[in-house]
Amino acid sequence: ITADRPGNRNVRCVCVYGKKRIELNNTLYIVVPCYNEEEVLRETASRLRGKMRALISAGKISGGSRVLFVNDGSRDKTWEMIRALSAEDALFTGVALSRNRGHQNALLAGLMTARGRADMVVSMDADLQDDVDAVDRMVDEYLSGADVVYGVRNKREKDAFLKRFTAEGYYKLLDAMGVEVVFNHADYRLLSARALDALSQYGERNMFIRGIIPMLGYKTATVTYERGERFAGESKYPLKKMLALASDGVYSLSMKPLRFITGLGVTLLVLAAALLIYAIVRLCMGYTILDWKIVTISVWGVGGLILLALGIIGEYVGRAYMELKGRPRYHIGETVGLDRKL
Ligand code: UDP
Numbered sequence: 414i415t416a417d418r419p420g421n422r423n424v425r426c427v428c429v430y431g432k433k434r435i436e437l438n439n440t441l442y443i444v445v446p447c448y449n450e451e452e453v454l455r456e457t458a459s460r461l462r463g464k465m466r467a468l469i470s471a472g473k474i475s476g477g478s479r480v481l482f483v484n485d486g487s488r489d490k491t492w493e494m495i496r497a498l499s500a501e502d503a504l505f506t507g508v509a510l511s512r513n514r515g516h517q518n519a520l521l522a523g524l525m526t527a528r529g530r531a532d533m534v535v536s537m538d539a540d541l542q543d544d545v546d547a548v549d550r551m552v553d554e555y556l557s558g559a560d561v562v563y564g565v566r567n568k569r570e571k572d573a574f575l576k577r578f579t580a581e582g583y584y585k586l587l588d589a590m591g592v593e594v595v596f597n598h599a600d601y602r603l604l605s606a607r608a609l610d611a612l613s614q615y616g617e618r619n620m621f622i623r624g625i626i627p628m629l630g631y632k633t634a635t636v637t638y639e640r641g642e643r644f645a646g647e648s649k650y651p652l653k654k655m656l657a658l659a660s661d662g663v664y665s666l667s668m669k670p671l672r673f674i675t676g677l678g679v680t681l682l683v684l685a686a687a688l689l690i691y692a693i694v695r696l697c698m699g700y701t702i703l704d705w706k707i708v709t710i711s712v713w714g715v716g717g718l719i720l721l722a723l724g725i726i727g728e729y730v731g732r733a734y735m736e737l738k739g740r741p742r743y744h745i746g747e748t749v750g751l752d753r754k755l
């Protein structure tokens with residue numbers, strides 16, 4: 414039996430062990446990638462438990478909803494804590510990757526585990542920087558028909574000037590490169606089951622998830638929230654990982670750097686032609702034009718530009734090589750609590 418819910422989401426009647434029970438069709442999974450998060454995990458779990466309980470009693474999500482922690486090869490007690498949480502409360506489930514594969518892969522592992530189990534999935538960081546209360550509004554948007562709900566931070570005052578400046582510059586760079594991005598949105602978002610199915614069809618090995626989501630094309634909505642400080646511990650995104658993620662965003666989603674090289678080549682050729690004409694004219698007028706400074710600067714300058722161009726091409730070639738191998742993005746080592754009923 415199906416009945417109408419707000420939007421076009423349905424209520425479904427299921428039969429459990431011969432007894433009839435009405436179950437909402439809206440199963441929510443909250444996916445939380447965790448890398449060395451033992452300091453925050455208890456607090457995160459207790460806030461998420463409160464949130465899930467409230468949503469279940471309000472009838473917005475089904476009793477089969479779960480929190481899914483993804484342990485990204487942590488070196489501390491994170492996985493032990495996830496197992497303990499799951500033993501205490503069936504609401505908590507976990508998957509452990511066989512080793513550290515980075516935030517985007519951990520997130521994908523969680524999303525793909527939730528796929529087929531959930532009607533909607535919210536992804537959020539473990540450190541409580543993403544305001545848990547925004548989940549309510551995300552679910553409301555889902556119930557009114559949105560397939561993708563972006564969590565967008567409303568201000569960046571809490572960030573250090575340098576972080577704010579580089580983040581804004583980076584969003585502008587992506588925009589200039591023709592990459593569709595939602596400004597001030599990271600990986601706090603809700604995806605419906607069909608958006609998740611669509612995401613699973615993107616096979617790239619180095620995935621910059623937030624650059625792919627706008628390509629899905631389903632109905633989107635935005636929820637703004639204030640991004641707080643990390644609850645405890647320190648950032649698991651050192652500069653090196655941040656730069657790797659940033660360059661993935663550009664090279665895996667845009668071909669513009671290659672066109673930039675062509676443009677640069679054409680400009681240099683035009684300049685060289687102009688210089689040649691100038692030199693011929695000066696020679697005809699009886700001047701010598703041999704100037705070691707100009708020669709040195711040109712050789713070094715052009716040499717530098719060629720190396721830059723080679724570097725850019727190399728980024729694409731290297732990525733194409735990795736994509737060609739098609740290696741798996743992650744392996745799942747263990748799971749906990751995934752096939753249990755509440
Ligand atoms: N994370 C992960 N694997 C990594 C690095 C980070 O799963 O290799 C997780 C981390 O536990 C957190 C999220 O990714 O839940 C975002 O990391 P963090 O909060 O340290 O980044 P920041 O907010 O400083 O950019």
Ligand code: MG
Pocket residue numbers: 538540542643648
């Ligand atoms: Mg954080």
